[in-house]
Amino acid sequence: MQLELIWPADLPANQLRTWLREQLAQHGVPLRWAITAVEPLGAGCRQLKLEAVMTSSEQ
């Protein structure tokens, strides 16, 4: 799956991993994932693109 997320302005890079895992957990159990792009949206906003392989919580 691919996920697009707006990077919270007050979230530093060294806290991204925990936040991203929380976002991914809403879609299942992540098996493998990575940020594949960071796109500026203007006014200091950034969009993260993630690609992930998820498993269901029963698997």
Added chain:
Amino acid sequence: MAAPLPTLLVVPTGIGCEIGGYAGDALPSARLLAAASGCLITHPNVINGAALYWSDPRIQYVEGYSLDRFAAGELALRAVRQQRLGLLLDAGIEPELRHRQLQVAEGCRATLGLNIGPVVTSDVPLAVQLRQGPSGASWGELGRPDALLRAGERLRDAGASAIAVVARFPDDPESEALSAYRQGSGVDVLAGAEAVISHLLVRELGLPCAHAPALSPLPCDPLLDPRAAGEELGYSFLACVLVGLSRAPDLVSLTTEVALPLGAGLLHAEQLGAVVAPEGALGGEAVLACLERGVPLITVANPSLLKVTPEALGITSGLQRARSYMEAAGLLLALREGIAEQSLQRPLLKLTEI
């Protein structure tokens, strides 16, 4: 020389890295970084060269999912003298190709002294499917993950302490993607599915694991890129996996209630002295976990499909940039010996008072 500086080396799989995106072609770089650091923790994709391999006691062979968990502080690594390698074969491998895999295992027993066995075949074909993400990165799926896990459990229950998997991958000898890969461009389209297989087994069984695809041999290509050559020397990709796994460290969970002290023969993420990763591929979980715990980051100019750079992530501190893995080795040595990087460069700016 100073004590080893445990260092994480990441070269993400399936994104077409110029160095490391082929048949173990990051292995020379890994050997150099292992010499500089004294202790290199890296994943199989970096050092698997199919028929080619190099065993270095300074290199810890740690599968990608467990590498992520280690960097996150959820696993520790315990050195072993020898793993007992269970061999898991996909029921979808045709008889002659299956024999080739078994002959590699027999050769590794007879010639290299590896401890291999038992052998288990999945009860149904695993049905590997290849995928490509919107970024162009390689991904994959398994039609029958349940069969993979059942076979893995049988090996574990029969005494295997590590698992080598051989899954039948789809042949597509006429594909443009394969042609590009063989000639030194494009992405390893198998890599993503390989990662899914090993990740699933490690997550569920907690054992070291690595994967080799079973593919029909390709016709000789006079234009074959040297970086891809290791995968076209024989009938199997399994030898490097067996060698690597034979001394892969045990994975010790740190998320149980049993407190394990630092030391106790274990390598913990707290001991990491550096992480080395391609400059544009910083978005994987292991690197992000290292950023969390403030591990010094050394980026290397190693182009790939991705542009997740320090600038993109807003990383401004704890960062050193290397133009090559040779330069990264120098930076690692300086870290290990406690030599300030600024002292090695010119101009050397004077001290300023704050």
